[in-house]
Amino acid sequence: MKVIKRNGREQKFDLDKIKISIERASDDTKIPLTRSDSENISKKIEKDILRDYKEFINYTQIRKVVEKNLVKEGFEKIAEAYKNI
Incomplete structure (x- = not known):
């Protein structure tokens, strides 16, 4: 699967990038996600x-x-x- 970026370029889908963004959002809110939470959400997203x-x-x-x-x-x-990342 390919992702069409904001600038129109195509890039291979990478679930790890989504995980990193979710972890950043978690850090910003000071609401920790467990490894299990992160994995479960990532799998559902994928x-x-x-x-x-x-x-x-x-x-x-x-x-x-x-x-x-x-x-x-x-x-x-x-x-x-x-949303704000």
Whole structure:
């Protein structure tokens, strides 16, 4: 799967980048995520993305999937901080 970046370039999908962004948002809110929380949320995000997008996804679509999953798992404040990263 390819990600279409803001500048229009394509890049291979990398779940680790999403994990890092979620961890930054967690740090910004001072709400710690356990390793288990991080792994569970990341797996759900990856599952949603692979299910709904086959070849390409753009950065705004990724952000929506991440935010939706954070809220769904009860991390509303982290989702809000993620929006600002």
